[in-house]
Structure formats: C-alpha cells, structure tokens
Amino acid sequence: MSPSPLGASPDPTPSVSSPQLNEPASEAPADFIHEVEVRYSETDQMGVAHHGSYLVYLEEARTGLMRAHGTPYGEVERSGIGLPVRNISLKYRAPAFYEDRVHVTCWVSALRSASVTFSYEIHRAEEAGPRTHLLSAQVELACVDLSTKRPRVMPEFLHSAFAARLR
Amino acid sequence: MSPSPLGASPDPTPSVSSPQLNEPASEAPADFIHEVEVRYSETDQMGVAHHGSYLVYLEEARTGLMRAHGTPYGEVERSGIGLPVRNISLKYRAPAFYEDRVHVTCWVSALRSASVTFSYEIHRAEEAGPRTHLLSAQVELACVDLSTKRPRVMPEFLHSAFAARLR
Amino acid sequence: MSPSPLGASPDPTPSVSSPQLNEPASEAPADFIHEVEVRYSETDQMGVAHHGSYLVYLEEARTGLMRAHGTPYGEVERSGIGLPVRNISLKYRAPAFYEDRVHVTCWVSALRSASVTFSYEIHRAEEAGPRTHLLSAQVELACVDLSTKRPRVMPEFLHSAFAARLR
Amino acid sequence: MSPSPLGASPDPTPSVSSPQLNEPASEAPADFIHEVEVRYSETDQMGVAHHGSYLVYLEEARTGLMRAHGTPYGEVERSGIGLPVRNISLKYRAPAFYEDRVHVTCWVSALRSASVTFSYEIHRAEEAGPRTHLLSAQVELACVDLSTKRPRVMPEFLHSAFAARLR
Numbered sequence: 001m002s003p004s005p006l007g008a009s010p011d012p013t014p015s016v017s018s019p020q021l022n023e024p025a026s027e028a029p030a031d032f033i034h035e036v037e038v039r040y041s042e043t044d045q046m047g048v049a050h051h052g053s054y055l056v057y058l059e060e061a062r063t064g065l066m067r068a069h070g071t072p073y074g075e076v077e078r079s080g081i082g083l084p085v086r087n088i089s090l091k092y093r094a095p096a097f098y099e100d101r102v103h104v105t106c107w108v109s110a111l112r113s114a115s116v117t118f119s120y121e122i123h124r125a126e127e128a129g130p131r132t133h134l135l136s137a138q139v140e141l142a143c144v145d146l147s148t149k150r151p152r153v154m155p156e157f158l159h160s161a162f163a164a165r166l167r
Numbered sequence: 168m169s170p171s172p173l174g175a176s177p178d179p180t181p182s183v184s185s186p187q188l189n190e191p192a193s194e195a196p197a198d199f200i201h202e203v204e205v206r207y208s209e210t211d212q213m214g215v216a217h218h219g220s221y222l223v224y225l226e227e228a229r230t231g232l233m234r235a236h237g238t239p240y241g242e243v244e245r246s247g248i249g250l251p252v253r254n255i256s257l258k259y260r261a262p263a264f265y266e267d268r269v270h271v272t273c274w275v276s277a278l279r280s281a282s283v284t285f286s287y288e289i290h291r292a293e294e295a296g297p298r299t300h301l302l303s304a305q306v307e308l309a310c311v312d313l314s315t316k317r318p319r320v321m322p323e324f325l326h327s328a329f330a331a332r333l334r
Numbered sequence: 335m336s337p338s339p340l341g342a343s344p345d346p347t348p349s350v351s352s353p354q355l356n357e358p359a360s361e362a363p364a365d366f367i368h369e370v371e372v373r374y375s376e377t378d379q380m381g382v383a384h385h386g387s388y389l390v391y392l393e394e395a396r397t398g399l400m401r402a403h404g405t406p407y408g409e410v411e412r413s414g415i416g417l418p419v420r421n422i423s424l425k426y427r428a429p430a431f432y433e434d435r436v437h438v439t440c441w442v443s444a445l446r447s448a449s450v451t452f453s454y455e456i457h458r459a460e461e462a463g464p465r466t467h468l469l470s471a472q473v474e475l476a477c478v479d480l481s482t483k484r485p486r487v488m489p490e491f492l493h494s495a496f497a498a499r500l501r
Numbered sequence: 502m503s504p505s506p507l508g509a510s511p512d513p514t515p516s517v518s519s520p521q522l523n524e525p526a527s528e529a530p531a532d533f534i535h536e537v538e539v540r541y542s543e544t545d546q547m548g549v550a551h552h553g554s555y556l557v558y559l560e561e562a563r564t565g566l567m568r569a570h571g572t573p574y575g576e577v578e579r580s581g582i583g584l585p586v587r588n589i590s591l592k593y594r595a596p597a598f599y600e601d602r603v604h605v606t607c608w609v610s611a612l613r614s615a616s617v618t619f620s621y622e623i624h625r626a627e628e629a630g631p632r633t634h635l636l637s638a639q640v641e642l643a644c645v646d647l648s649t650k651r652p653r654v655m656p657e658f659l660h661s662a663f664a665a666r667l668r
Contacts, residue, residue, distance in 0.1 A: 040574070041384050046251065052226075052375055073600075087259070088218070098379060208553055211542060211545065222375075239433060389556065418552075419552040426587055
C-alpha cells in the first residue's frame with residue numbers, strides 16, 4: 001500500500017527559503033537539502049512511490065548531511081561507532097511519482113549525549129509556485145559501540161557536526 | 168543504518184498468549200500472528216535486518232489479516248478502493264538477524280469511518296523462555312476511492328472485517 | 335520496468351512432478367521447491383512483480399535448499415566461508431502478480447571444486463491444469479574465504495550437500 | 502549473498518574514455534554514463550552492495566539514457582507502450598561498497614523491430630589510475646502494448662532514440 005494520495009494541496013509556506021543545495025550557512029544553520037529521484041523499482045501497483053521508499057530517502061539525506069560536515073557515516077562505522085535507528089515517525093501527505101525529483105530538507109531537532117533526532121520535510125522539486133509537501137518525518141538514532149553493541153556517549157566530532165545543524 | 172541493537176532483553180510479559188497461528192477466536196478477537204523469515208537481501212552491513220525491512224513485514228501481516236477475514240487486499244483494490252498509508256510510528260527495541268523467524272502480532276487499535284489503525288508487536292520466534300521483543304508499531308491507513316484518489320467512507324464489508332480484530 | 339507480460343501460456347510439461355514440498359528423495363534427487371508469495375512492496379507501477387524481485391526469490395530458494403541439507407547459509411558464513419554471486423542469467427516468460435503464490439524449483443546444475451551453479455524454474459502455484467511458467471534462471475556462486483576474500487576450494491560438507499541435489 | 506569479492510583487479514583498459522557525463526556525441530555515439538551512489542540499505546551483511554542492487558542501477562541508467570534522448574520512460578508508458586524485461590545476464594567481477602560512487606556505462610547493443618538490448622559496464626568512480634571494473638551486463642527489453650499486453654512493433658520515436666546509441 002502506498003502513501004496517501006490525499007492532501008496533495010500545495011504547501012503555502014515552504015520551509016525551504018534558500019534555493020542553494022547544501023551550501024554552508026554563514027550564521028544560522030541553513031537547510032540541508034538532499035535531492036532524490038524516484039526509481040521505477042520504488043513504485044508499486046498503486047502507481048506511486050511505495051511508502052517504504054521514503055525511509056531510504058531519509059537515510060540518504062542524513063548521511064549526506066553528515067558527509068557535508070566531514071563525518072561520512074562509513075568512516076564513523078570504521079571508527080567503531082554505529083547510529084542505529086531507535087524511533088521513526090512518518091506523516092504522509094501526498095504521493096510521489098516515478099521520475100519525480102524530490103527535495104529532502106533535513107535538520108537536527110534534538111541532540112543528547114547518546115542520541116540524535118533528525119527532522120525532515122520532503123517536497124516535490126521543479127514545480128512552479130508553491131511546491132507540494134509530500135512527507136514530514138522524525139528519526140531518532142542511538143549512538144552505540146559497534147564492538148559491544150552497547151549505548152555510549154557520542155564522540156565530540158559527531159556531537160559538533162550535529163550541533164551545527166541543530167535548530 | 169540498522170535498528171537499534173540495544174535493549175535486546177527478553178520481554179517479560181509476552182503479549183502473545185496463544186501459540187496457534189491465525190486461529191479464529193471464539194470470543195474476544197485472538198491475536199493474529201504472521202510469521203516472516205529475515206531474507207539475506209534484507210540485512211545490511213551492520214549485520215542485522217535493515218530498519219526499512221520491518222515496513223514490509225507489517226504490510227504483509229495486515230494483508231494476511233485481511234485475507235483471513237475474507238477481504239484480500241488485492242480484491243479490495245479491484246473493487247476500486249485503496250488503503251494508502253497516512254501515518255507510521257515505529258519503536259525499535261532489538262535487532263533481527265538473517266534467517267531469524269519473527270512473529271508479527273497484529274490487531275486493529277482504532278477504527279473510524281474512513282480510516283483504520285493497525286498496531287503491531289514483533290518478537291523473535293523459536294526461543295526457549297520469554298521471546299525477545301523486537302519492535303512496536305502503529306500504521307494508520309486512509310480509505311480512498313482509487314479512481315478519484317479522494318477519501319471515502321469505508322464500505323461495510325471492510326469495516327466489519329476490521330471490527331472483528333478491534334481491541 | 336517489469337518482467338515481460340508476454341508468453342503467459344501454460345507450460346505443457348511442468349517439471350515438478352512431486353506435489354510434496356521439500357521431501358527428501360529416496361533415489362534420484364527430488365525437486366526442491368520453495369514457495370514464495372508476492373509482496374505488495376515487490377510490485378511496480380506496471381502492476382506486476384518487479385523484475386528485480388526474482389533475485390530475492392532465487393536467493394531464498396537456494397538458502398532453503400542448503401538448510402534442508404543441514405548447511406544453513408548463516409552457519410556457512412559463521413564458519414568463515416562465503417558464496418558470493420558471480421554470474422546470473424534470467425529469462426522472463428510471464429509476470430507474477432500481487433498475492434500470487436509461486437513455486438521456485440531449484441537444483442544444482444554444475445558443481446566444481448570452488449564454485450556451484452544453481453538452476454531454477456519458477457511457476458505460479460495453485461492453478462488448475464498446467465501451471466504457468468514464469469521464469470528460468472541460472473546463478474553461479476563462487477566459494478571464498480571471508481577473511482581473505484580469495485577463492486578457495488569448497489569444504490567437503492558443502493560439496494556433499496550440493497552433490498545431493500546435482501542433476 | 503553478495504557479488505563476488507574476487508577479481509578486484511583494476512581494469513587495464515577502461516572503456517570510458519570521455520570524462521564528461523552524458524554529453525551528446527558529435528559523430529559516433531558517445532558513452533552514456535550514469536552515476537549512482539551505493540546506499541546503506543543496498544548493502545548486505547557481507548559488507549558490500551547486494552547483488553540485486555545492480556538491477557536497479559541498470560534500470561536507472563537506461564531510463565536516464567532514454568530521458569537524455571527526449572523519450573522519458575514515464576512518458577512512453579503514458580503513451581500506452583511498455584518495455585518489460587525479457588532477458589538478463591550479469592557477470593560480477595568485484596564488489597561495490599557503501600558510499601562508493603559508481604559509473605554505469607550504457608549503450609544499445611542490439612535493436613530489432615520489437616525489442617532492444619542494452620549492454621552495460623559498471624566501474625567504481627573517483628579512483629586514481631585505472632578504475633576497477635565491477636560488473637558487465639546485458640538486458641533485453643520487449644516492446645508491448647500496455648492495454649493488450651501483447652508484443653508490438655516499436656514506434657519510430659523510440660526506435661530512433663535507441664538507434665542513436667547503437668554500437
């Protein structure tokens with residue numbers, strides 16, 4: 001079953017004010033925006049992107065954010081630290097279609113010593129006028145030691161990278 | 168990133184009291200339990216089932232429940248009605264591994280005229296003693312007319328099938 | 335893009351003569367048959383199982399065969415041996431649909447000291463009369479040492495398990 | 502099981518001579534190159550991109566090629582024509598890893614009235630010296646009428662687009 005085809009009304013107040021993709025902010029942390037294109041294999045027989053596809057988009061966006069801050073997730077794992085998912089909430093507002101380009105806006109909405117929460121808004125790109133708001137989401141990650149699988153305090157380099165996107 | 172390897176402590180009060188799979192209840196609606204085995208392709212480099220895999224298990228469980236009540240989802244779609252996903256919340260408690268058999272317990276936790284909410288508990292099967300609790304989830308589906316993509320009141324046959332599993 | 339909707343003609347000479355699933359053969363190796371049900375998430379907007387879904391069915395069938403012979407693939411990996419895919423060929427004959435139950439017949443068609451080739455036929459289950467033939471496939475796996483990632487001779491227990499299904 | 506970790510030797514004769522991505526050729530058809538980055542969800546517990554992930558990369562590359570020639574696959578389907586997969590062959594030479602950027606070189610290797618065959622070479626991008634050759638593949642697509650599901654002659658606009666990449 002696919003995300004809701006309901007509520008495809010354009011979003012009157014787009015949260016993305018900066019058109020530049022992934023430019024570092026001078027003062028306040030700018031929106032980090034990751035662009036994804038819907039693949040054919042991600043559609044389902046309802047003719048839209050399957051609701052599970054969005055988890056992959058969110059994951060790709062937050063790892064893109066981490067890379068932009070000098071802490072690619074692959075390197076984090078090689079240093080012995082993992083960030084497994086602990087909680088997810090997803091609110092589907094309108095469907096995405098094959099070949100749609102979508103923008104995943106991503107920021108840190110909560111940061112604690114051993115966990116971090118990302119918030120997301122997904123909009124359809126390339127539309128004249130206000131863009132359609134497709135999905136809102138929050139994903140909480142725990143920080144764990146990969147050798148013991150136990151929670152641990154986040155190292156300073158990770159905490160700093162996330163703090164730079166906290167809002 | 169994978170579901171949290173934290174909290175793998177056995178669940179002291181398993182919510183599944185009946186060992187029978189999918190037996191119709193005589194009085195109160197029994198637990199509907201769907202069994203899934205973790206596929207190799209569903210694992211990720213953290214060595215556990217990727218967190219996105221669970222959405223597929225949940226979808227398969229609720230469509231199994233619908234079929235058990237004489238309303239296979241394929242037939243529902245052929246009758247012109249769709250049940251797209253509107254809201255999801257997932258709480259990961261412990262990881263599942265390749266070749267694990269897991270039990271998805273599934274029931275209807277809210278039922279309205281044009282939407283239905285399923286709740287889920289996933290446990291690892293085949294364990295001596297209390298089984299490990301892997302995940303809790305809620306998924307809300309809207310009822311829509313597939314030709315217009317607009318919300319509509321649920322037909323009686325669907326409402327009845329879901330009511331039989333409401334608790 | 336989905337597997338070909340062409341050629342959905344029933345197969346006049348089904349290769350599966352034994353209706354029992356996965357019964358050990360007394361003389362010649364019987365067909366090993368793995369049953370899979372097409373998931374909603376595996377469909378695409380052409381309304382059929384996406385062509386990539388079949389790789390997962392094939393993988394699940396050969397690991398089922400291995401388990402039936404006392405060599406579950408998970409244990410093989412834990413012993414330090416991997417069986418990565420080296421070559422695949424797939425011939426799509428007819429599509430599978432959501433909720434279809436399909437039978438994956440699987441056997442060993444070539445066995446060498448450091449590689450094994452599985453052959454497959456997939457048919458739609460539960461049809462009166464001759465079943466529709468959906469796909470033929472071959473998959474060649476190499477035997478590697480997981481610590482060095484170098485090819486190695488297959489251990490005797492694996493070779494024996496595969497030899498029992500060679501035809 | 503993952504693609505073979507064998508044979509990761511660099512390819513001494515890279516087939517991609519032009520570094521420009523997707524530039525139209527002046528004389529002979531230039532290589533069409535599609536870049537993909539390996540997603541975390543595409544890895545498996547062997548620590549590499551799962552062998553099934555490549556089918557998605559190939560699909561994305563050929564639809565990228567079609568779009569570059571003014572015939573996006575989504576529009577082709579809306580015109581009533583589908584291109585389902587009929588045959589696939591894949592030869593895995595070396596694994597791809599999480600966050601690897603890979604280049605999918607794609608061309609038309611056979612073109613008939615009602616079918617087209619794409620050939621592919623996948624290399625790891627961003628390497629000094631000769632790039633590692635990861636995979637070779639061929640995918641044959643049939644041309645069908647989506648309303649009748651029967652094969653049909655390819656329309657002129659599609660045949661021309663493919664002919665421009667024939668080599």
